[in-house]
Amino acid sequence: IIKSNYKQKIESAAEEPRVLCIVQDTTSAKTINERLTLNLPASTPVNKLYEDVAHKAGYVNGTFYLTWANTGAMAPLDQASEMSLVLSGFEAGKRNFLQLTDKDGEQPQITSDESGTADSSGVDDSSQGRFIGPLPRDGTVGCSSDYSSPSYSYSSILNKSETGYVxxxxxxxxxxxxxxxxxxxxxxxxxxxxxxxxxxxxxxxxxxxxxxxxxxxxxxxxxxxxxxxxxxxxxxxxxxxxxxxxxxxxxxxxxxxxxxxxxxxxxxxxxxxxxxxLYQGKLKDYVRCLECGYESWRIDTYLDIPLVIRPFGASQAFGSVVRPAVMMIFCSCCSIAD
The missing domain is CATH 3.90.70.10 (Cysteine proteinases)
Structure with a gap:
């Protein structure tokens, strides 16, 4: 029963509307052209949004403000607010543009090595981060068992997966x-x-x-x-x-x-x-007469072969590329239409 309830929570969360937040870091000339993208559940509270942005930007939470972009409203979002994103003016299923700004005239404090230094890839190495992006639909690798409904947080979600790959x-x-x-x-x-x-x-x-x-x-x-x-x-x-x-x-x-x-x-x-x-292949394009056996051909090179995978599958799709086709053409050797 516990496993069933856990799966039901996961599926319910996955079906919840998402709020797409695009955050422009305006705190310096170096970051002005950078955008942070977060795809969060609609019920995520505003204070958790601040946490996510802090993790992704590599800043200490509480040392910056988030404001609406292109609206003329300069008042920052309440950093302590537990109100959900949708109740705070965010629109689910649409792009919501925000700006990350200085707090009280001082630039955001960058996280120290002890707290997980962020590099230019935008996500810190700390094992205590929250999941940023679409919610996994099952409890496989990358989805821990400590699911919590209000914040959809997962422990060690930013750690390298059990496969050893990134x-x-x-x-x-x-x-x-x-x-x-x-x-x-x-x-x-x-x-x-x-x-x-x-x-x-x-x-x-x-x-x-x-x-x-x-x-x-x-x-x-x-x-x-x-x-x-x-x-x-x-x-x-x-x-x-x-x-x-x-x-x-x-x-x-x-x-x-x-x-x-x-x-x-x-x-x-x-x-x-x-x-x-590594990648170049050769493809023989030929025409062969079924009567006299005369064959004309040419060799083409390629670096890739476009295949229509659905609904056929890879093997059948590739087979359609190399499968000969019977055509009615005139043979110049035996003078017979074949």
Whole structure:
């Protein structure tokens, strides 16, 4: 009965409306272009929102204010309020824009190493953080048993999972990007080639260097103690602003953009042809006469093959690409329409 009630609570929480909060850190010129995204249950109290923002921004809670953006209302949200987000003016299912501002003219205090220092990935290493993002639907890895209804908190939710792997935070609609990045990271030859490449800061700004940001992300995926890390530095190197994360980009095109950037940097190095060595395939396109057996063909190269997975499945989808088709054409060898 206890297990059943626990599952029912989880499912009820998962079905609850979510409040999407987009927070702009206006406390310094360095952070003015950064956005923190939090997807919280509608019943989350305002004081818990402050806690979540503090954890994600790497600030000590109580050393900053949250105010509404673009409304003209400068009064900060009540940091001690236990009123739910929806009763405080937040709209469920919509984007709610906030600004993180100084408190009494003093900049927010950055968390110390003892309390879990936050890095530029935006989520601290502390094991006492709250879950930020969609609520898991079951009690599997990453969902502890100490579920509590008011705050939906989980102990050690930011710790590296039991699998030993580190995940990637979904900025908004970037699941396709996360899948691509994890696939590239799990290719040892690709990962090691990126590690061996040396970045020349005198030649390029690291903020807009795709290879540099990929390399840095891979190091974090391999060494971080967090359960998941942010990808905002990588998308910023693409030239994206915060709104780009809300657009569904083509993963095939994005992969080619990254490969092109890497090939440009790897020219005249031992990794110059690595992309082709790892990912390039050859496809024979042929036409064969069923009467005389004459065959004409050509070889095409590719780095990826688009497949329609649903509802067929991967095997059937790939089979449709290589399955021969019978066509009625004129054979130039035997002069018979075949």
């Amino acid at each position: 995940g990637l935070v979904n900025q908004a609609m970037t699941c396709y990007l996360n899948s691509l990045l994890q696939t590239l990271f799990m290719t040892p030859e690709f990962r090691n080639a990126l590690y061996n490449w040396e970045f020349e800061e005198s030649e390029e700004d690291p903020v807009i260097s795709i290879p540099y940001q990929l390399k840095r992300l891979f190091v974090l995926l391999q060494t971080s103690k967090k359960r998941a890390i942010e990808t905002t530095d990588v998308t910023r190197s693409f030239g994206w602003d915060s709104s780009e994360a809300w657009q569904q980009h083509d993963v095939q095109e994005l992969c080619r953009v990254m490969f092109d950037a890497l090939e440009q940097k790897w020219k005249q190095t031992e990794q110059a042809d690595l992309i082709n060595q």
